Amino acid sequence: MTNGLQTIEHENLSSKVYGALCDAIIKGQFQPGDRLKIRDLAQTLGTSVTPVRDAILRLTHDEALIFLSPRDIRIPMISRARYLEIRTIRLRLESLAAETAARLVTDTDLARLQDLIARNEQALSSGNTALGLELNQAFHFELPAIAQMPVLYGTLRRLWLQMGPLVASAYSAGGRTMIDPHYPLLTALKNRDPAAAAAAIQADILSGGEHILHSSAFSDRE
Amino acid sequence: MTNGLQTIEHENLSSKVYGALCDAIIKGQFQPGDRLKIRDLAQTLGTSVTPVRDAILRLTHDEALIFLSPRDIRIPMISRARYLEIRTIRLRLESLAAETAARLVTDTDLARLQDLIARNEQALSSGNTALGLELNQAFHFELPAIAQMPVLYGTLRRLWLQMGPLVASAYSAGGRTMIDPHYPLLTALKNRDPAAAAAAIQADILSGGEHILHSSAFSDRE
DNA sequence: AGATGAGATATGATGCATCATATTTCGAAA
DNA sequence: TTTCGAAATATGATGCATCATATCTCATCT
Structure with a gap:
């Protein structure tokens, strides 16, 4: 075990998709209540579902997206x-x-x-x-x-x-x-x-x- | 689009694995510098790699884990x-x-x-x-x-x-x-x-x- | 018109194979 | 002994199939 472990940033499809979705959210390209579907986004972005799923899950943990149900991902309307x-x-x-x-x-x-x-x-x-x-x-x-x-x-x-x-x-x-x-x-x-x-x-x-x-x-x- | 969209919490394998890893981290079961491998953890926990990968990625976004390289996930030693x-x-x-x-x-x-x-x-x-x-x-x-x-x-x-x-x-x-x-x-x-x-x-x-x-x-x- | 229920379809979770490349191992040379 | 390079192996990313169940559609009834 070494002291001074150094963190690295690496860019993969998941992080690219995440960045694109963050941008879209910040710029108001989604409205509260809008539904996001993993397969639709994957098609739109030209990736398989995995990186989109990764990005979506990350955004739900960021609380920028919410699951209304285990199958329903939405942009939240905050109180x-x-x-x-x-x-x-x-x-x-x-x-x-x-x-x-x-x-x-x-x-x-x-x-x-x-x-x-x-x-x-x-x-x-x-x-x-x-x-x-x-x-x-x-x-x-x-x-x-x-x-x-x-x-x-x-x-x-x-x-x-x-x-x-x-x-x-x-x-x-x-x-x-x-x-x-x-x-x-x-x-x-x-x-x-x-x-x-x-x-x-x-x-x-x-x-x-x-x-x-x-x-x-x-x-x-x- | 409805007002008052309600968020839900649902418990799946990924979140269970995440919870278990959070517990382990908080309780000091890992030392800074320790390496975590997705397949090993999946075997230990009796799941496939997907939920473990989900949990690990989430922990890296939490900055509780770091990638030393695109293949090397560690417990960080913070400065x-x-x-x-x-x-x-x-x-x-x-x-x-x-x-x-x-x-x-x-x-x-x-x-x-x-x-x-x-x-x-x-x-x-x-x-x-x-x-x-x-x-x-x-x-x-x-x-x-x-x-x-x-x-x-x-x-x-x-x-x-x-x-x-x-x-x-x-x-x-x-x-x-x-x-x-x-x-x-x-x-x-x-x-x-x-x-x-x-x-x-x-x-x-x-x-x-x-x-x-x-x-x-x-x-x-x- | 609205409500209900059944069937069809869709969705995210999960599993697992494959890939690119990172890492380890091992043998040879210095 | 240490160093180096090649080969073998391992690893997370990615793709995609399958599953469980959520959602939608449509027909029927009130």
């Missing part, structure tokens, strides 16, 4: 309570990412963030909401990456997956809510101010949350 | 940095669980927690460390359950899985560190005092963390 729970968790975790990022951020990091904001402004101008969603999320995920917190990154990624259809639906008309809060956050990071960074990301989450709460039809069930 | 990251995240999340639990806790909940502590005292007296580990963890998981935060529960479960071998190793000699901090937490919950509950769980995590940091050999790598 208001669940959304609020996720938001509360995010307030705790994204503020941790932001604080830590404020302490570690480099000029290269800042340039990258600036670029994401600029590209999001362009996406907004051209009405490309799917790209806007993607860039908003990419901005958020920069924080745990800059903070060098891989566990936190993975945890947040799964939370965002769960919110995917909700966020895509709430922002289907686009809007500045996905961009404006990023400016004060960027400023705080430039200033290497952890407290300001934490406050900025929390303000982002809360203002975004208000938008989601006002524009979404939630499941009445937990 | 000091990763442990500290997990601990930081736990400080945030378990305090959230504790605060919320303090607001929602019932007498039935309190009795259950009391029982867990009593059983842990017994396990300590009889030198049953594996049971002590299990009961310590059960106690911790009561908080998100009482708090009615299923997402938080799932998130914490995965963090504990990752720490499984480390915790089992650090506490291989047993000790009061797994019990003593539970008393002030129980008191805070009895008093319905969120701030005290949060402080108590954080103290538990930090004191446990000191024990782990002093007694563990970490991987030098991230």
